[in-house]
Amino acid sequence: MTSHAIVTGAHGAIGRKVVAALREKNMKVSGIGNGPSHWAHPESIDQWVAAPVTARNLDRLVERLGPPALVMHLAGGSSVHASIENPALDFRRTVESTMEIAQWPGMRTHRPALIYASSAAVYGDNSSSHIVESAPIQPKSPYGFHKDLAEKIVAYWSAQYDFPSATVRLFSVYGEGLQKQLVYELSRKLLDGADRVEMFGTGEELRDWLWIGDAARLLAMAPDWARVGGMAVNGCTGHGTSVATISQLLCALAGSDCSFEFLQKERSGDPDNLVGSSALLGELGFKPIMRLEEGLKHTYESLAGEGPRQ
Template identity: 35%
Template sequence: MKILVIGSKGFIGSHVASFFKLIPDSTVFECDVMVDYEKDNYFLIDSTNSDYHTIFQNTAFDVCINCSGAASVPDSIKNPFRDFTLNTYNVVKMLDSIRTNQPGCKFINLSSAAVYGNPAEIPIHENLPLNPISPYGIHKMQAEQVCQTYSRFYDIPTCSLRIFSAYGNGLKKQLFWDLFQKAKKGHDIELFGTGQETRDFIHADDVSKAILCCQQKAEFKGEVINVANGEETTIGSAVEIFYSFFQGTKKVHFNGMVKKGDPLNWRADISKLKGMGYVQSVDLYDGLLKYYLWISQL
């Protein structure tokens, strides 16, 4: 089994590449925009003009996992064309390279729960109408449509995984990284929102396991699959758990302001994923403890 991980230097991509290297009879190839002189089976892509044809012309892959792209709602608002290029246009380029060179390669596209925006109901199942509230969410939705197009018209085996609130070692942005940075500056912490907003957190190790389940059991007919744990946790509760690992008491104040593009409540229906054999292995407490121990060494 030859597996190509595009975006292997990123947060989720690095976890996925490491995880699949442990799978028996699997050979992992990596691809990213950063130079790496040490790794074997590594492809360097030009960040300004990515070309995947040479990769798919010279090596036959069984599976391509796309972990690449931008992953910042605020940045997508500031730089919408850049976000479109990285999250939508590049997916077209990958799939057209597959179509041209090896149409039998399975393509797993990492999408985002951002496609749902503020959902009409909880839990969020895959058939709910999409209502993205940021350029990032719109571009992820468009990438899913691209995957469906190539599956429908060219018989390319594709599926898109809607990742909810992923976290873990290596993540240097979003809520828990922000909490760490603010804790270094003092004990009084101000955060956006009310603290009652909810997320469905999933550790990067479990994201990797979910991808394996999908790689083995998905139909690859352009379908979409939620990747989460089906657990709704308030931001206030997550903050309390995380700060329990720090020395001294942190006084947290929520300012009531909602950042543009941020959803209010998320909890996924993961019936599809569970039907493929997914079982959570890292709960939020243990995952945040691992993350705290990691950042403590920085």
Template identity: 30%
Template sequence: MKKMVITGVNGFIGRHAKEYFEKEYEITGLDLAANYSGEREPDDTMTYYQCNMSQESAEMAAIFTGVQPDVILHCAGSANVGASVVNPMADLDGNLHSLYQLLLALKSFEKRPEIIFLSSAGVYGNPRQLPVRESDVAAPMSPYGLHKHMGEELCEYYNRIHGYHIRSIRIFSAYGNGLRKQLLWDIYQKYQNTGRIELFGTGEETRDFIHVSDIMRAIDLILSYDGPEAVINVANGEEVSIRELAEIYAEKLGAPQNIVSFNGAVKEGDPRNWRADISLLRKLGYEKQMELSDGIAAYVDWAKAQD
């Protein structure tokens, strides 16, 4: 059986990746936390290591030597735009230093595993035109987006100079069960606390939402791809307004749409509109399987179960 290392395995995408790929790969998980906090506890289907990746290239090198991974999914790092604005150095540490230490840990290896670096649509900032293509100029609006772009450049350098096999995937607006932050979690918490859904902005801002189950299928397709492209958009190529999403959410809660309102305030680092060009991902065989309304319904059921 092939071997896969998942960094940040306790995170939202890391946990889903572990559950998706464990039938095909022998999984080793790395994370800052002392223990794995997946759906099954204790979990004997994975070897788990507590590791501070931003400081421990020697420890990671020892782990990789023992595992000899065929694939590394680098899911570790911060995914909080607002927090990156408040504390950019912490975001730099979590998003860039951890990646650099991982690449250094592999430098002496003869075997070059396939590596997927989880980047972000945040590298684009406010696109000049939609849909935004992988070849468009990066213009990040937040330290988070900047550090993700720096990570992509680091990966390109190691591919070119050291013969690594890294693909950076620019994930757009990910959502799904288990996500305890960002827009969908925020909406649920506001509804629980106030009976209303009051959000930042005007509601006309748009995003390209993709369910985590579709992200997993996209990663699977990318791992089997042998083409030259090093950066790939991961999205559905669909522009959905925040107002439309919030009204769907209210419906799934069984609440009237008039509980949804917007305060007009703009949060630093937030872009106005996103829609991805996913021509390359489609060329690999990607097709969306989770409709937004179904994904939100499942999320509402999951969130209610957490009460």
């Protein structure tokens, strides 16, 4: 019998990749979250509800495809800077939706595994050059703070209701379909013909860049190591690349002689360095397959193919 998976935030860029990865595992996939009500094409997803993530709406997804073996929770706040501008809204999107999701498996006769897509923002400014999962949690932004609260909610209800769970702390995800963060924003400016770009920081800030396809593949593997009470794993490559280097690589792809001025000012909520340790991922059998240079090329060419911004 084909297993059923529910994905919250399924219409987002990462969500659509995760849906595809789960369907490759021969799972029937239902989605819920923000997005157009007409999105439910059979070649994209088996069932789609454009609605808030609530227990009642999750029940609607079960009526046609039956009880799920897996719930993949991707919905929630997605921006450090949006969380600073409106922390109450970010709290509702991240913490309140997770409370609904985390209690729901315990109400089922057959309790599904719950996988939560968190963020490396929970680590904040960490002194470690390669952050391990047991490193101190010290978020710098409401976004990271709310992700930490959501992680705790998932782990608590997993233990209380005796269902397996896992959390994946995604680092700097980039790739086709994403419309935020440095790679997208800078690619767009280069495509618009910018010859000079001002950027926060010094350019030496290190990030761990994970291609969106690898992030989706990792999330689809996470049920294999989910356990009662939960466990957290880094979604990373284990390699740090500076903001200045990323800028230079994108300029080369664009054939641009654009100049960059780093303002030597920290952007609120941004840590200096955020590079993960991939040791645990290796033990669990996961290894990213996309090289950074190739991933940037795919991303830039995908955006170039979309044409100018409207």
